[in-house]
Amino acid sequence: MAPKRRSTPIIEGRVGMYVCGPTVYSDVHIGNCRTFVSFDVIYRYLMYLGYKVRYVRNITDVGHLEGDADSNAEDKISKKARLEQLEPMEIVQKYTNGFHEIMHRFNTLDPSIEPRATGHILEQIEMVEEIIKRGYGYEANGSVYFDTNKLLRETDVYGKLSGRKVEDLLVETRDLKNQDEKRHPSDFAIWIKADERHLLRWNAPWSEGFPGWHLECSVMSTKYLGERFDIHGGGNDLKFPHHENEIAQSYGACGNTPANYWIHSNMLLLNGRKMSKSEGNNITPVQLFTGDSPHISKAYSPMALRFFFLQAHYSSTLDLNDASLGAAEKGYRRLIDTYNTLKGLSSTVSKSEHALAGEMEQGIQAAFDEMNDDFNAPKAMARMFELCTVINKLADGQLSTDDAGQHTLDTVTKGFSDLLFVIFGLLDESAAGADDHMDQLQGLMQLVIDMRQQARLNKDWPTSDKIRDTLNAIHIELKDGKEGTQWKINEK
RNA sequence: GGUCGGUUGGCCGAGUGGCUAGGCACAGCUCUGCAAAAGCUGCUACAGCGGUUCGAAUCCGCUAUCGACCUCCA
Numbered sequence: 044m045a046p047k048r049r050s051t052p053i054i055e056g057r058v059g060m061y062v063c064g065p066t067v068y069s070d071v072h073i074g075n076c077r078t079f080v081s082f083d084v085i086y087r088y089l090m091y092l093g094y095k096v097r098y099v100r101n102i103t104d105v106g107h108l109e110g111d112a113d114s115n116a117e118d119k120i121s122k123k124a125r126l127e128q129l130e131p132m133e134i135v136q137k138y139t140n141g142f143h144e145i146m147h148r149f150n151t152l153d154p155s156i157e158p159r160a161t162g163h164i165l166e167q168i169e170m171v172e173e174i175i176k177r178g179y180g181y182e183a184n185g186s187v188y189f190d191t192n193k194l195l196r197e198t199d200v201y202g203k204l205s206g207r208k209v210e211d212l213l214v215e216t217r218d219l220k221n222q223d224e225k226r227h228p229s230d231f232a233i234w235i236k237a238d239e240r241h242l243l244r245w246n247a248p249w250s251e252g253f254p255g256w257h258l259e260c261s262v263m264s265t266k267y268l269g270e271r272f273d274i275h276g277g278g279n280d281l282k283f284p285h286h287e288n289e290i291a292q293s294y295g296a297c298g299n300t301p302a303n304y305w306i307h308s309n310m311l312l313l314n315g316r317k318m319s320k321s322e323g324n325n326i327t328p329v330q331l332f333t334g335d336s337p338h339i340s341k342a343y344s345p346m347a348l349r350f351f352f353l354q355a356h357y358s359s360t361l362d363l364n365d366a367s368l369g370a371a372e373k374g375y376r377r378l379i380d381t382y383n384t385l386k387g388l389s390s391t392v393s394k395s396e397h398a399l400a401g402e403m404e405q406g407i408q409a410a411f412d413e414m415n416d417d418f419n420a421p422k423a424m425a426r427m428f429e430l431c432t433v434i435n436k437l438a439d440g441q442l443s444t445d446d447a448g449q450h451t452l453d454t455v456t457k458g459f460s461d462l463l464f465v466i467f468g469l470l471d472e473s474a475a476g477a478d479d480h481m482d483q484l485q486g487l488m489q490l491v492i493d494m495r496q497q498a499r500l501n502k503d504w505p506t507s508d509k510i511r512d513t514l515n516a517i518h519i520e521l522k523d524g525k526e527g528t529q530w531k532i533n534e535k
Numbered sequence: 536g537g538u539c540g541g542u543u544g545g546c547c548g549a550g551u552g553g554c555u556a557g558g559c560a561c562a563g564c565u566c567u568g569c570a571a572a573a574g575c576u577g578c579u580a581c582a583g584c585g586g587u588u589c590g591a592a593u594c595c596g597c598u599a600u601c602g603a604c605c606u607c608c609a
Contacts, residue, residue: 207538354548422556
């Protein structure tokens with residue numbers, strides 16, 4: 044799955060995929076959205092290939108600490124609850140709802156299972172016990188730590204994923220606070236004794252406390268996908284320490300590493316710089332949808348954003364700015380509009396032997412081939428845009444639809460439709476919402492177009508222009524072509 | 536400070552040794568009553584310096600720069 048690797052599922056015909064979900068202590072970050080859109084396309088494509096995919100994406104609602112991990116730090120959910128004077132679960136519910144709403148606007152599919160950390164406390168306690176039993180964990184003052192030093196001595200699994208060297212992990216040069224409980228600086232907490240102000244707490248053999256952040260993913264991936272599964276994904280910034288520690292925990296509890304393939308999506312930049320709330324270089328999904336931000340000149344639709352994300356490979360950083368969003372919006376429209384043009388084409392020849400037919404079928408096949416190479420959506424789209432030129436020439440009469448043949452037109456139409464809607468998960472926004480009254484709208488528009496055509500035949504330009512301009516003002520665009528006038532609804 | 540990864544034409548972005556995507560923007564043209572839409576044509580870039588090679592955006596080294604991780608972050 045990952046770059047230039049050929050994948051073989053552990054169980055034939057099935058794929059297990061775990062993706063680290065959000066910590067629900069605030070509104071979802073736009074970079075987070077990019078990550079989940081990337082994995083949505085991977086999920087969709089694997090299903091398209093015929094795999095039965097179990098896609099598990101968690102909700103982190105406990106254990107994710109602020110600042111210095113382990114001792115003095117405060118749980119993110121707990122802190123927010125204290126500040127807003129709400130129950131922690133109210134915070135969790137509020138931001139989980141918001142997260143789902145935004146993801147649905149991006150037209151991402153729901154995961155097969157969306158487990159919560161707080162729903163798996165028992166399993167987490169059991170895993171801590173197992174880790175201790177196997178000698179990879181130790182207790183200190185009611186907290187339990189993972190013994191990374193032991194793991195490093197015995198195996199080469201720790202540090203491999205993130206390319207860290209054993210010496211670097213062992214020789215910790217930074218000043219860390221509250222290291223007294225740990226035997227070694229690189230050890231990390233798997234159970235944390237709660238202090239007085241901590242709201243989220245459960246009884247465990249070692250103390251009343253709460254699980255370490257990394258533990259939930261190990262527990263929930265194991266529970267729903269097994270000790271070994273196919274794909275583990277997440278943002279690049281989770282590679283270390285989060286994913287490295289997951290590997291350690293799985294090894295400590297089960298004696299093996301959890302995932303066959305690790306997929307990491309890269310960061311989203313804003314105006315060429317990293318997003319940072321404190322420096323004001325930040326934008327939210329809602330601000331993008333409404334245009335209410337100094338960073339952008341107008342609103343951008345969820346589908347324009349989704350297309351924008353797909354124009355870069357998931358493993359590359361992507362720079363979000365007003366100009367590139369505008370370019371994506373237009374590219375998205377062109378692709379959808381050309382598909383709608385394609386749907387209307389037909390040929391009197393069922394199967395053509397002309398070179399054009401082969402060219403078009405190879406073109407659409409090439410797009411799928413790109414997806415087979417590490418889910419390369421930007422390259423797949425490039426192949427589709429090349430076909431757009433051909434499709435528009437067919438519609439324009441510059442190429443003959445009979446040279447293409449009905450079979451080829453059908454093949455390309457099917458391929459376009461599958462790629463655009465099933466795999467990329469795009470929607471035709473101009474068509475959405477109008478379904479109920481589409482028949483009436485069609486009839487009405489045909490009447491208006493006929494009347495304008497009559498005016499044009501009479502050379503009554505003021506009337507024909509008034510019709511066109513008035514429609515334009517309400518975002519209905521008329522397109523005069525050789526075959527008559529077409530219309531479409533544009534984004535406001 | 537350490538480790539790792541980027542630096543591609545006006546902008547965004549593919550691309551791991553010769554065939555040098557794609558989108559947007561821009562210019563000219565075709566079509567059009569005028570436009571719009573659509574089409575055609577043009578726009579040949581790989582941070583800098585040095586090296587390896589018959590040949591490098593692609594490999595190696597140095598420099599600059601941006602970023603990630605090392606400490607919460609997708």
